Structures are given as structure tokens and as C-alpha cells.
Amino acid sequence: MAALRVYLLYRPPHDLPHAGGGKRGGMTTQEWHRILCAAAAWSVFNAAYVTYLAFGPKVLEDHGQSAIAAAGIISIGSWIMIFSGAACGQIVDRFGGRNTVLAVCMGGAIAALLLLSLPGAGFGASMLFGLIVMAPTGVIMVMAGQAMRPQVRAFGMSKLFSIYYATLLVTPPVAGAILDATNKAQGPI
Numbered sequence: 001m002a003a004l005r006v007y008l009l010y011r012p013p014h015d016l017p018h019a020g021g022g023k024r025g026g027m028t029t030q031e032w033h034r035i036l037c038a039a040a041a042w043s044v045f046n047a048a049y050v051t052y053l054a055f056g057p058k059v060l061e062d063h064g065q066s067a068i069a070a071a072g073i074i075s076i077g078s079w080i081m082i083f084s085g086a087a088c089g090q091i092v093d094r095f096g097g098r099n100t101v102l103a104v105c106m107g108g109a110i111a112a113l114l115l116l117s118l119p120g121a122g123f124g125a126s127m128l129f130g131l132i133v134m135a136p137t138g139v140i141m142v143m144a145g146q147a148m149r150p151q152v153r154a155f156g157m158s159k160l161f162s163i164y165y166a167t168l169l170v171t172p173p174v175a176g177a178i179l180d181a182t183n184k185a186q187g188p189i
Contacts, residue, residue: 041144045140080130085135117189
């Protein structure tokens, strides 16, 4: 149903540059720098999310929650982010201020992860994580797409996702090594 609605109702914006035709060329130095920064941001953002999902329940278990309750509390953030990501994108589209939004969300990430370490604060930490921390997913990806000319965007995004997948490949072993070294579930967080 959604695909049919997009097919029938979608109209591209009039102010987009035409990607076809013209000289293709390679990515400029500035585009390389931008896409590497975007790849780092997207990769670290998602690595942190995976680490939160993997080790957050264990932190709550260390505070006395049952395994089921801890997993349920941590999953709240993921359920909320489904809506907060869309809302954040709408807010930035309508009012701008993407850098302010990103700074607020990063501050929220620090607060949520510190809050998670406090006994009895897991629910609040998970709510904050879902509402604020994960909200800028779309904003980050749009910035990645805007970092390049349309003619090289597919190539540049392939580099972004290569870095992203490489980062997510090493994240679990690094987080596990931190857990082993600290012997505390809060260590990887």
C-alpha cells in the first residue's frame, strides 16, 4: 500500500539539481573530507546504538532487574525512536537548526548513558535515549547525501556504507574486550 501511494502521489521537488548528464568526474577533496566525516558520524552513532542495545540490559540486571525486565526497558528506546526520528526530521525540515538539534541530541546521549548507570533510572534513561538520542538519524543521513554533488553521490554513499559496515564489524569485539577488561557491564556503555 505504501509503495502504491508513493508511486501515485510522489512529486519530486522543483529545486533539486538534475543528477543525469553533464560531466561525471570524481569526488573533489572537499567531498572526500565531507563523506569521511559523515561516515564517521553515522558509524559511531550506530555503533553506540548497538552497544547500548547489547550491554544496556546487563547494566540494568546489575542493578537488580530481571533479564526480561531489563531487555524490555532497553527496548523502549528503540520503539520510541521510530516516532522521534520522523518528528526530528520534520522539525529540522520546517525550522532548520540541524546543528543545534545534533548538539542537543549528543548532550542527551551523554545524559542518557550516565543516567543508565544509576540504580532505578533505567526507564528514564531508555525514554531519553529513544526521544532525544536516536532522533537525528534522518538528519545525519540527509547531511551525508548533501555532502556531495548528485553526479558522485552513489559512489560517495558506497564509501560511507563501507566505513559503516567495517565499524559495525569491529564494534562488538571491542565492546566485549572492554567488558572483559573492566568486568563491568557499564564499561562498554
